[in-house]
Amino acid sequence: MAELTSQEVVDLTRTLNYGTWRFQKGWMPMHVVDAEGCEIIDGDGKRYLDFSSQLMCSNLGHKNAAVIAAIAEQAQQLAYAMPGYATTARAELSQLLLEVLPQGLNKFFFTTSGTEANEAAFKIARMYTGKNKIIARYRSYHGSTSGSIAATGDPRRWAMEPAGKLPGVIFAPEAFCYRCPLGHAAANCGNACANYIEHMIVNESDVAAVIVEPIVGTNGVIVPPEGYMPRLREICTKHNVLLIADEVMSGWGRTGKWFAMEHWGVAPDILVTAKGITSAYVPLGLCATNEKIAAYFDDHYFSHGHTYEAHPITLKPAVATIKEMQRLGLVERSAELGLYLGEKLRELQTRHVCVGEVRGKGLFWALDLVKNRATKEPFATYADKVSGKALLVDQIAGKCVADGMTVQSWVSHFVIAPPLIVSKEQIDFGVALLDKHLAMADEQCVTS
Template sequence: MADTLTSQQVVDITKQHNFGTWRRGKQWNPLHVVSGDGCWFTDASGKRYLDFSAQLMCVNLGYNNQAVIKSIQDQAAELAYIQPSYTTNARAELSQLLLEVLPAGLTKFFFCTSGTEAVEAALKIARLYTGKTKVIGRYRSYHGSTATSMGATGDARRWPSEPRSKLPGVVFGPEVNCYKCPLKHSYPECGIACADYLEYMIRNEGDVAAVLCESVVGTNGVLIPPPGYYQKLRRICDENNILLIADEVMAGWGRTGKWFAINHWDVQPDILTTAKGITSAYVPLGLTAVSQKISDFFEENLFAHGHTYEAHPLTLGPAVATIREMQRLNLVDRAAEMGSYMGEKLNALKAKHPSIGEVRGLGLFWAVELVKDQKLKTPFNTWQEKLDGKPLVVDQIAARMMASGIFLQAWMSHFVIAPPLIITKEEIDFALAAFDEHLSIADALIG
């Protein structure tokens, strides 16, 4: 039947019978995409788009990787499903591979089907292990859309669900943001006061099980901690006998030029959550990895968690293939190398455009923050405007980029630039030439 539908019918049926998530239905006009190859995807009219943000910062291998596609086919032919109380070849092979690439000391794994489920599992594990209740999150954070993970999310996406689904026991502290410090300090003179504030919270809240952090904040602006932040936070957690949870759903899998972002600071988390790049998003897989001390606890205590699609064979086989492809193509080192090139190009744009407040990034994970005033760091738009569905300046620029054949993820007053790790310098140049042109929209609004 699908072959007989026009592209417009496909769009109309989708709009009529599907939710356009994180938007009002009347504002949704989905692009009908039919194929992808390398760093490019193609719509039903035949127009090609360079994917400059790896969709939702997840298609790390690009499109149409034949090794991963074959692994899906092979796993489906071998064993499409078995309940999680059994095991499979793919489960054992992936577990062995994870011991090679994850931060040292993470030895026990729970497999689910998304990043939000991985965070749900992590928080449940932390509470079971510690016997404590509270979790400290940070305000500029996103951890998922189900009840627990949304309750632990600091940004305004949790507002529409409150107070009915607010998660008891979650309290929020300041994010680490050296560009626009929420405590109005400056690094390094501040002595990393944002970490000190979390310590103050821990000691005054009581009953704290864990601190939950995106190792590098993703959608909320690729916020990169300064040297010493995670080392200090690790010490604070140890001194107060609480767990440190690193959310690497977006920042993991080579994105920052290390296998995992937390590796930049040589800090070992007690729990790590990830998804997205673990299969290059070809199939849905999430992972919660824990330290040996937590693993030992559950040898004698009930692991009170699980679901039907836990450790689903069709998700695990492709994860093995994805890791092997990353190793074969040396993509972690390549992300670091191409990231240096990207950073030079983006900083050249900052020098040229008065609307760019800051450029920041690691590897192939960058943010370009737009401001009305570089000195005051005033954003063009607010959270409330976004929630009200008002047009944002970054969305106008992103629309022009799409018209130029480039997909770029816009959010609030910044862009998240996170292309597939296979992107070439020529493709980067092509995208940034268009970006350079369309930033004139924001420049013109500076009075």
């Protein structure tokens, strides 16, 4: 078979494959042939700064030699073992997780994605509590499988309704001070959004768990006010409701801590994660529970599992990833460089009237674009996205690609989350491109 040209690869991909979360017409995927460090390389040899770690997952950057070696070593030694067997990779990773996870989480179920890990968390919560309902929040994304999309608050759930709206999932307001869903003007509201969750628990018959992204991911990198997580922990404990932390995106050093919940000293009952656990080199998810939940299943049937649970080729590179993060001090580096990146992004806000808010922690930030700073009106809504309308953030992202940088755009904001190995010079380059192309949005702003 003749070697495919770069254009043939693109044409075959767009013709024979589905592009996710988009209209298929007009999809022109970039042909990526290589990646190294903080850069990805296309079929023409052009390099691009990866300013969002692809899907906020390539935390170690690309071509880390230790992780690649771990994949090859495990493939040569033992390519597959069914979940009922013990393997060295499984034992090594489980032991290592005790060093980096929030204290008290010490029983693990491995999956091949974040959405599967959330499915496991919901099943475990329901089996353990004997209750059914899960409280999620509106500005949230927990995955695309049936249970996870049902618990997703953002409008990606809508296409699956009414069947996708599974019984037992109810939604609470998000902790979003910039656009408070309860209409409060500032963060000194006494944690009204957390207190409303208590109101929901009291007025529902059988709430098993509350699930939150500690720092909301795709839907805007929303950082809660300081007292929110401790208050939510207090509410869940008081009412015997489990607290599930979805750290698929916010874990693994992304926010300047191993896990975002550590910023508030809060221990969840269940922690779900994926993405950065292997720096996305192989697909792995994790559902971790505390000792009380683990002890329950000593004498109660654990009714869950799948063929690829604890797949050895996914586990060995996770061991290598954690050790590389420790060796390179990447959690501390994320915290340090996060201050630098945050400062640079706030400087953008002073120069561009289209930037309504800059928010984030560590190397996890959002630029929220608005037509009018006074009213906080965004440039687009989800209804615009699903209508096929050309969105301004996508146009700006396209300009950045032409100049050598990829960045994730979503409705009316950008997610800025470079690999944790990023340099200050690369941050400067990425911010300079945003500075250049945000002028497109400034021209459409109301300034009076």
